Amino acid sequence: MYHRIPAVELIWRSFLSPTRRKFLTATAAFAAALSVSAPLVVAAPSELLARTRKRRVVIVGGGWGGLAAARRLRDLAPDLEIVLIERNAEFWSCPLSNKWLAGFIDEALLVHDYKRAAAAYGYTFVQAAATEIDRDARRVLTDKGTLGYDWLILAVGIRNNYEAWYGDDYRAAAYTREHYPCAYVPGDEFRAIKHKLDSFAGGDLVMTLPPAPYRCPPSPYERACLIAWLLKSRGIKGKLTVIDPNPAALAFQRTFDAFPDQLGYLPQSAIKSVDPFNRKIVTEFDEVRFDDAILMPPQQAGDLVRQAGLLARAGHDQGWADLDPLHLHARADERIFLVGDLAGSVSPLFGSYPKSGHMAAALGRIAAAEIAARAHDQPPPQLLPESICHVFTSFDPPETTRFHTSYHLRGDGLVAQASDQKHDPNPRDEDVRWLKSQFADFLAD
Numbered sequence: 001m002y003h004r005i006p007a008v009e010l011i012w013r014s015f016l017s018p019t020r021r022k023f024l025t026a027t028a029a030f031a032a033a034l035s036v037s038a039p040l041v042v043a044a045p046s047e048l049l050a051r052t053r054k055r056r057v058v059i060v061g062g063g064w065g066g067l068a069a070a071r072r073l074r075d076l077a078p079d080l081e082i083v084l085i086e087r088n089a090e091f092w093s094c095p096l097s098n099k100w101l102a103g104f105i106d107e108a109l110l111v112h113d114y115k116r117a118a119a120a121y122g123y124t125f126v127q128a129a130a131t132e133i134d135r136d137a138r139r140v141l142t143d144k145g146t147l148g149y150d151w152l153i154l155a156v157g158i159r160n161n162y163e164a165w166y167g168d169d170y171r172a173a174a175y176t177r178e179h180y181p182c183a184y185v186p187g188d189e190f191r192a193i194k195h196k197l198d199s200f201a202g203g204d205l206v207m208t209l210p211p212a213p214y215r216c217p218p219s220p221y222e223r224a225c226l227i228a229w230l231l232k233s234r235g236i237k238g239k240l241t242v243i244d245p246n247p248a249a250l251a252f253q254r255t256f257d258a259f260p261d262q263l264g265y266l267p268q269s270a271i272k273s274v275d276p277f278n279r280k281i282v283t284e285f286d287e288v289r290f291d292d293a294i295l296m297p298p299q300q301a302g303d304l305v306r307q308a309g310l311l312a313r314a315g316h317d318q319g320w321a322d323l324d325p326l327h328l329h330a331r332a333d334e335r336i337f338l339v340g341d342l343a344g345s346v347s348p349l350f351g352s353y354p355k356s357g358h359m360a361a362a363l364g365r366i367a368a369a370e371i372a373a374r375a376h377d378q379p380p381p382q383l384l385p386e387s388i389c390h391v392f393t394s395f396d397p398p399e400t401t402r403f404h405t406s407y408h409l410r411g412d413g414l415v416a417q418a419s420d421q422k423h424d425p426n427p428r429d430e431d432v433r434w435l436k437s438q439f440a441d442f443l444a445d
C-alpha cells in the first residue's frame with residue numbers, strides 16, 4: 001500500500017524549514033512590493049556541516065541501534081567523521097517503560113542526554129528530522145539542511161501503520177494518535193499514556209495489538225498485566241480488553257487469569273475495522289466498544305526506509321527493510337546499513353531478528369564493524385547478534401521471564417536461531433542492571 005501521510009508531512013516539513021520559511025516570506029514580500037507574480041524559486045538546502053578531509057558516516061536515528069553504532073564506530077575508526085542525526089531532543093528508552101508506567105522506576109532511568117553521549121565519545125550530534133535520502137548524491141536531506149555521507153546507517157526504528165486501518169483517512173489517523181496513542185515509538189506518547197492511566201476513573205478500556213512482526217513481542221502483554229494490576233490495586237471499576245490478532249500468549253495466561261474482573265483477552269482476533277470517533281472496534285468475531293483505549297496499529301519500518309527505496313517488496317516481509325543478512329547493508333545499496341527494528345527477514349528459518357533494544361544495539365555494533373573494515377580495506381568480520389529481554393509476567397508477587405535468543409551460521413550459510421525462556425520467581429532488578437549496562441556502553445551514563 002502507498003503511504004501518503006508521511007511523505008506529504010515530510011516534504012511539507014522540509015519545505016517549511018526555517019531557512020525556506022524565511023526565503024518564501026522574503027519572496028512573497030518582494031513579489032507583493034513589485035505587484036507582479038514572481039515565479040517560485042526554491043533555494044537549494046544548505047549544508048549542515050562543512051566537509052573535512054575525513055570520510056563521513058552519517059547515522060540517522062538515535063535509538064538503541066544508532067547510538068550503539070556511533071559509539072562502536074568511534075572506537076573502531078577514529079579516522080572517520082561520525083554524525084548522528086536524531087529528531088528528538090532527548091533519548092527516551094522504551095525498554096522498562098512499562099515498569100515506569102506502573103511507578104516502579106523513576107523517569108530519570110529512561111531519559112538521557114544526547115549531547116552528553118556525543119561529547120563523551122567524540123562524535124557530532126545534530127537534532128534534526130531527516131526527510132529524504134538522495135542515494136545517487138549520497139546525501140541526507142533534513143529539515144535543517146543536508147549532509148553528505150560516505151556510508152550511511154539507517155536506524156530509524158518503526159512507524160505506526162495507521163493506513164492499514166484507515167486507508168487515506170488522515171483525520172482518523174490523527175485523531176487516534178492524539179486520543180488513543182500507543183507509545184511504541186520514543187517520544188511524548190509515553191507521558192500521554194501515563195497521564196491516561198493515572199487519570200482513568202473507570203469504564204471499558206481497550207488495547208489492540210499489532211500483528212507480528214512488531215516491536216518487542218512480549219511487551220504489550222506485560223503492559224496489559226500491569227494495567228490490570230493497576231486497576232485492581234487502585235480499586236478502579238474498570239476492565240481492560242486486549243484484542244490480539246496473534247496466537248494466544250501462553251506465557252502470560254496465568255497472570256491474565258489472575259485478573260478475571262480487570263482483564264479480558266481476545267487472542268487470534270484480526271481487526272476488521274476501527275472507528276475512533278464512535279469508539280468501536282470490529283474483529284472477525286466481536287464488536288468491542290470502549291470508553292478509552294491504547295490503539296496499536298500494525299507496524300512497519302520507519303518512513304525513510306520506504307522513501308529511500310530499501311523495502312522488501314514481496315511476501316510476508318513487505319513493509320520491512322531488505323538487507324544482507326550477514327553484512328547488514330541494504331541489498332539495493334552497499335553504502336547504506338540497516339540496523340534495528342526496521343530490519344526485515346534475515347533467514348528463511350525464522351524470518352526477522354526479534355525487534356528488541358538489545359538486538360538493535362548488537363546490530364548497530366555489527367554495522368559499525370562492517371564500515372570500519374571497509375574504511376580500512378580489511379575483510380568484513382563475521383559477527384552475529386543476540387537478544388535478551390526481561391519482562392514482568394506478574395507484578396504481585398513480582399515475577400519475570402528472561403527471553404534469550406542466540407544465532408549461529410549453519411553449514412549451508414543460513415542463519416539459525418536458538419531461543420530459551422527463563423522464569424524468575426524472585427527477581428532482583430536484573431532488568432534495571434541490564435538497562436544500566438547498555439546505557440553505560442552507548443549513552444556514557
Ligand SMILES: Cc1cc2nc3c(=O)[nH]c(=O)nc-3n(C[C@H](O)[C@H](O)[C@H](O)COP(=O)(O)OP(=O)(O)OC[C@H]3O[C@@H](n4cnc5c(N)ncnc54)[C@H](O)[C@@H]3O)c2cc1C
Nearest residue numbers: 061063064065087094095130157216340341356357358360
Ligand atoms: C513498551 C516497550 C517495552 C520494551 N521493552 C524492551 C525490553 O525490555 N528489552 C529490549 O531489548 N527491548 C525492548 N523494547 C524494544 C526496543 O525499544 C526496541 O527494539 C528498540 O528501541 C529498537 O531500537 P531502534 O534503534 O531500532 O529504534 P528506536 O529505539 O525506536 O530508535 C529510532 C530513533 O530514530 C529516530 N528517528 C526516526 N525517524 C527519524 C528521522 N526521519 N529523522 C531523525 N530521527 C528519526 C527516532 O526518534 C528514534 O529515536 C521495548 C519496546 C517497547 C515499546
